[in-house]
Amino acid sequence: MDSNTVIYGVIGDPIRHSKSPIMLNRAFREKGINGAYAAFHVTPGQLEQAISGVRGLGFRGLNVTIPHKIEVMAFLDEISEGARAAGAVNTIVNDNGRLIGYNTDGIGYVRSLKEEAEPSLAGKTIIVLGAGGAARGILWALAQENPAAILLANRTESKAAELASSLSPDYRISSLSWSDLREACSSADVVINTTSVGMSPNIDAIPIDATWLKRGAVASDLIYNPLKTAFLAQAEQHGCRIHGGLGMFIYQGAYAFEYWTGQSAPVDAMREVVLASFG
Numbered sequence: 635m636d637s638n639t640v641i642y643g644v645i646g647d648p649i650r651h652s653k654s655p656i657m658l659n660r661a662f663r664e665k666g667i668n669g670a671y672a673a674f675h676v677t678p679g680q681l682e683q684a685i686s687g688v689r690g691l692g693f694r695g696l697n698v699t700i701p702h703k704i705e706v707m708a709f710l711d712e713i714s715e716g717a718r719a720a721g722a723v724n725t726i727v728n729d730n731g732r733l734i735g736y737n738t739d740g741i742g743y744v745r746s747l748k749e750e751a752e753p754s755l756a757g758k759t760i761i762v763l764g765a766g767g768a769a770r771g772i773l774w775a776l777a778q779e780n781p782a783a784i785l786l787a788n789r790t791e792s793k794a795a796e797l798a799s800s801l802s803p804d805y806r807i808s809s810l811s812w813s814d815l816r817e818a819c820s821s822a823d824v825v826i827n828t829t830s831v832g833m834s835p836n837i838d839a840i841p842i843d844a845t846w847l848k849r850g851a852v853a854s855d856l857i858y859n860p861l862k863t864a865f866l867a868q869a870e871q872h873g874c875r876i877h878g879g880l881g882m883f884i885y886q887g888a889y890a891f892e893y894w895t896g897q898s899a900p901v902d903a904m905r906e907v908v909l910a911s912f913g
């Protein structure tokens with residue numbers, strides 16, 4: 635760090651568990667960029683002041699995590715189309731004093747899915763389990779890939795219907811009854827768990843029976859703690875290709891890095907340092 639160091643950070647509440655600082659600082663080092671990235675504990679009552687601080691101190695970029703991803707939008711100058719569709723911002727770019735909000739979670743998820751499991755989603759049938767914020771965050775990005783259909787199923791079915799109808803008909807997202815999942819899974823190419831079922835400490839729980847999937851289909855989970863959920867372990871046993879949630883975290887950070895610096899992200903180094911931090 636010196637007088638030319640460009641400052642970045644992440645705000646959230648809680649924040650001390652965040653792996654973003656080690657990941658982004660590793661990326662700056664790998665690319666020889668004079669940047670520094672820190673974690674800031676910001677409570678909801680401090681959010682507006684925190685964003686004023688970004689302007690006042692000239693931070694180049696900020697990541698935003700729980701619980702601020704929705705409320706932060708009110709304090710920005712511009713919101714990207716993807717962030718508007720996701721209803722949430724996780725990355726802010728400070729463009730000469732103009733703060734622009736993006737959402738790199740959804741596109742980060744899709745880039746990870748394509749790199750690690752299914753190179754092309756075009757013409758594919760995708761089932762999304764869950765209709766909370768995590769599901770909403772990836773739907774726009776999935777729809778950009780031109781799949782044949784995206785079917786949204788949620789335990790509380792009305793929430794899936796509401797979410798599907800709140801998004802543009804161009805996205806071809808329809809809701810699916812939870813009780814029809816078994817049959818629908820037998821012809822789906824990709825099944826994505828966005829629910830919290832299987833997250834540590836409830837690591838034995840599964841959202842649906844993975845043997846309903848076709849062999850060779852992709853089972854994907856947004857959860858990365860544990861790295862391999864019980865749903866993925868069962869799917870793998872059954873002969874499916876599996877895709878865990880760590881890549882989404884890595885690639886949401888990779889996109890943020892790329893938006894801020896204009897350089898390609900050193901994804902392998904980023905993944906390595908995050909994996910090492912899990913011990």
Ligand code: ATR
Pocket residue numbers: 763764765766767768769788789790791793828829830831841
């Ligand atoms: P997030 O913002 O992380 O998506 P959320 O909005 O609380 O979190 O949503 C959690 C999702 O997990 C919801 O889709 C929820 O289903 P309901 O809308 O029916 O509550 C889903 N979920 C949680 N526990 C579940 C369970 N035991 N079985 C199936 N779905 C579950």
